[in-house]
Amino acid sequence: MKTVMIVDDASTVRMFHKMLVSTPDRIIEEAENGVEALEKAIGTQVDLFLVDVNMPKMDGYRLCKEIRRNEALRAVPIIMVSTESANRDAERAYQCGANYYMTKPVDADMLKLVVSAVIGGGSNE
């Protein structure tokens, strides 16, 4: 069982991403912002973060930094998903510790593939 945590303040987007990445062998956790994500993640097993950039309370960049600073979560890969297509945002995401950056709205198949590639499993292969 792998756990994917979807962090996005828009419930529509969370639902959409959940639809895309959820498979029987995955547990999907959701969080509305960075603070909530960290609270939920600490003490549980998370295998992948799917993080939005623009969020209230704690945005995606800061969340990435916090995850990388946290000894327990450090090794968890992060995929950043943002509406901003500008390259500088991707650059910033990588600087903050994201492993991969995708622009919203994500290509459905691509997201599935990327998530499967990163944590394995998934129904598509």
Added chain:
Amino acid sequence: MSELLDVFIGESRENLESASQELLEIQSSGPAPERVDKIFRDLHTIKGSSDLFDIKPLTRLAHAAEDLLDSVRANEVSFSNDIGDLLLEALDQISIWFDELEVGSQDLEQWQPISVNLGAQLRHFIDPDASCGSSNENEAVSSKESSSVNQNLTDTQRELLADFSENADLKLLCQTYGPYCYLIQYTPDEGCFFRGEDPVNVALTLPGLKAFNIAMPELDHDADIYNCMTRIKAIGCADEDVIKQHMAYYEGQYTVTFFSSQALSASCASKIRENIAQIPDETLTDAIADNNLEQVNSSAGLLLASQDFSDADCDDAKRVTLQFLSTASELDFLSRAEPSSHAETAESASQSISNEAFVGTDDKASVNVLSNADEDAPLKSNVKLADISARPEKILAPHEKAILTQQLTLLNSDNYKTELMFPSIAGLVGNMLGETFSDEDTLAVAICNALDDETINEQADEIHKQQSTEEASAETTQQTNTSPSTADFSEINTVPGRGDSPQPIKAERQAVKMLKVDQTKIDYLMDIVGELTVAKNSLPYLAKQAEEEGGSRKLSKQIKAHFSIVNRLTESLQSAVLQIRMVPVSHVFQRYPRLIRDLARKLDKKIELCMQGEDTEFDKNLIESLSEPLIHLLRNSIDHGIESPEERIEKGKPETGRIDLIATPLDDSVIIEIRDDGKGIDPNKIKLLAFQKGVITESQLESIDDNEALQLIFAAGFSTSEQVSDLSGRGVGMDAVKTMVSQAGGTIEMYSEVGVGTTFKLLLPQTMSVNRVMMFEVSDQMFGVGMDAVVETVKVPTSDIQRIRNEHILVIREKLIPVCNLREALGFEQDVDREEQSILVVSTPQGEFGLIIDKFHEGIDVIQKPLEGVLAGYAHFSGTALLGDGRVLLIINVQEVLAKCR
């Protein structure tokens, strides 16, 4: 409608509401950064989500608004009321679109112009010059051209055409059929593939397309192959409108210039004549024989252009050339294009070319593509790039490669810090490749091996070098870091381990949150509870039956004991369900500041709205059904109540009018007051008007007091407005308000003092709960009346009822109570004289009344349902209820019945 769309609309509506609230706040108290930020995020969310559903006009509008707010946030644009108004307009528009989406009646075509228009207006604030620049320019060009049709092309246009390809003007000319031609330069957005756009297809489907070519810059080896780097140019014949419509979604990504075909013809004429004379017949055949594409192409171009001169020989040659071109060079191109399956442009180009229909119908366009592709060095380099990526032994999917390449880039980046980034990268890559890594070197090598790319290998070497130099310094820092970081580690790890430690418990508590539930589910639950309430009522019947028929008092007692338990549980269940449906009145109130502001502006009045008790809770259905009447009352106050600023100053009142909207809980009810400090209502004027309109009789004119007169405005067919305005007097008067309020089970009253103001007071039940009803019998039929209206029940000798003037009066404890015979009022036959009469005394806003009935029954709990169908017209019944034994109980609307009595 899909579930996802439902969620989207629900969420976006919340966003809209909060955004417009913040906007109003900003307008009244200035732009606070956090408010702007909140609105920005709201719009951002709407934009992002709408993109999921491919609702382009919506996305575009939200995007424009978001950009504007971004500029405001960055202090590039200062917030003005105009900006606020326009943003509100945009929010309204979006809200309207949501309405359409919800019912599924959306017409994106119609949305398009609205979106473009509003979007442009919004962007105008960001950059007043640039926003209109491109379109104005185009308009200028086209208008200039249309006014001087016969003139030659402008120099710029000629340059553009020459830039397109050498003989573009000729090619275009020989295929022109409309009065206008265009040349479009379309540079798709880099990220367009991620939005599912297909730029090549967009170009191919341009109306009246004649030829297009794709240019691609020299790509760096590390260029992101998923970005669109192409520039597309196309020429064709079509009107400006058509092209703009076609390209509507790609605003800002293209420039287009229009010119008349006559101008084109004039500028080409000499060129054609010169060239056509120079072509010896054998040139073409030679060229074909030599497979000299360039020669064939240029000859063909000239021949095509010479169409106007209709030379029979040329025609023959032309056909041959075309056939040759469309077969030979197509194959040639395809063979080159095939390996480049990852180079998106080439792929889509080849796809479209291999599309036979296209080649067949518009071979000239493809000729151009082919010849250009053939000459295009960048494309070849692209092919090379694709070749490389096709070589790896272990075949990686493009996305896997992209991920791996990214990890390598991360390892190589300036910001790379071993202790922060290595674990996740190593884990990720390890997971993908099925290996484990302990240091950067092996990791980088493994990635490179997997990618098996020489260029990347070179990169890796660089990393090695860099790292070996850095290693020494990194090691020292690592060592100093080791002890504290391990300490950290153990601390963090032990916390979740201990079950009683406060941290995880706290997190768990916070996780318990709001639950969004579809309202229909709650309504269903409510219905069931209602039926349960009714069903439990049958238990007392059963007890009675057991006692009377079965003769078992013991059983009867047991049933009664159980009834009390079931009764209690049902009641708790009921109040629990009702509690779920309770929402604060702010749910409805929050829409009003906006309304007041808009109306006040329209009427040039200054009005301040003060709301109190917004957190008073109310049943959701009820409060929503009240939204409309409240709006009506507010409109009335604004339209008729509050005077114009000048008038107010004259009267010595503050310039700004004030409307109070107050909600106060009172037992199981809520009082909502709408109070204005306007001119008030003159009861005498109302009386007179009511008389004129036949609402009251002449005798009433004298008898009713001021307070009663004021209530007359709720009578059907009454409107005090002498002049119907578009705000309030829209055919529905106060009677409609009253109907809606009483349907919700409430009452409405009005108080007014001339020159001081008017107050509307609504008394509403807090829930659409179960009503306690007093049952009674008239002419062998059961009726009910709401228990809260019942004052007392008395039995009096018939002789006690006296007749004064036209009314029956009963004196109870020295109080005069008018009496009404329900038999008469309900249209039953008059009863034979009785010695004793049963009187049900009820209270109404007009005082206490007595109702003569036949027999009293017990009080019961029922769920009152409104009358439906033909019965709905009977105002003297407020609803029906189902009894425990299956009978239907009609519940009397006391006020209406009394009105009929008198």
